[in-house]
Amino acid sequence: MPSRIGRRRPVTYLLGEPVDDYPAYAPESQRGHALRITEIGEPVLHTPARTVTEFSTPELARLIDDMFATMDVAEGVGLAAPQVGVDLRVFVYDLTDDRGDRHVGAVVNPQLEMDLEADPETEDEGCLSVPGAYVPLVRPGGATIRGVDQNGGPVQLEATGYLARCFIHEAQHLDGVLYWDHLTPEQQADALRQRDEQRADVLANRHEIALELEKTPPEYPKEPAGAK
Structure with missing residues (x-):
C-alpha cells in the first residue's frame, strides 16, 4: 500500500475559521434568490458604497443570502453588493485556492490592506459585471481584509495568491473601482x-x-443596461 505521508485533506475556512462537513453550496445560497447582476456602466458600480450601520437585521441577512445565490448561479467566486444594485459595503466569496482549500464568507464594511512587498502576480481576471471578458492583470500577491460579519463581530482575514486577488477585486468594487479601471x-x-x-x-x-439550482432565473436586458 502506498504511503500516505505528505498527503493532506483540503480544509474549508468559514470567515477564516476551519469548519467540518460544509455543504457544496453555502446555506445562504440555498436560502437566497438569484438577482440580476449589474453591468459595467451602471452608476451603482462606479460610485463608492455606503457603510453598513445596522447589523443582525433581516434585511442584511436577506441581502447576503441573495448575494450568495446570485454568485453561485453566475459561477463566480466573489460578489459585491453593488453588483446586485445595492450600494452597501458588503461582499461575499466562495472559492478554492491552489492548495485545494475552500474559503467562504461574507464581509461587511471591509477595509483592504494590500501587501505591496509580496511578489506581484499576473493572472487572467474577469468580472461578473463584464460577462465573458478575461484580461491579464497584475495584482499584489497578498492582502489583508478587516471588517465585521453580519452581526457586527470583528473579522480579519489574511490572504495570498488567488484569495488575495479575490479580496482586492471585491473590496475595490465597494469603492466604485472595477478591474476594468486598471486596464490599458x-x-x-x-x-x-x-x-x-x-x-x-x-x-x-x-x-x-x-433552473438547476431551483432558483427563478433573473431577467437581463437584451443589451447591457450600462452599455458603453
Missing part, C-alpha cells in the same frame, strides 16, 4: 469585444444554472 485602453477595448461576443452565451448559462 487597448485591454479595455479587448474586454468589451469579448463581452459583446460572449454575453448572450454567459447569460444563457446563468439561466440554466438557476
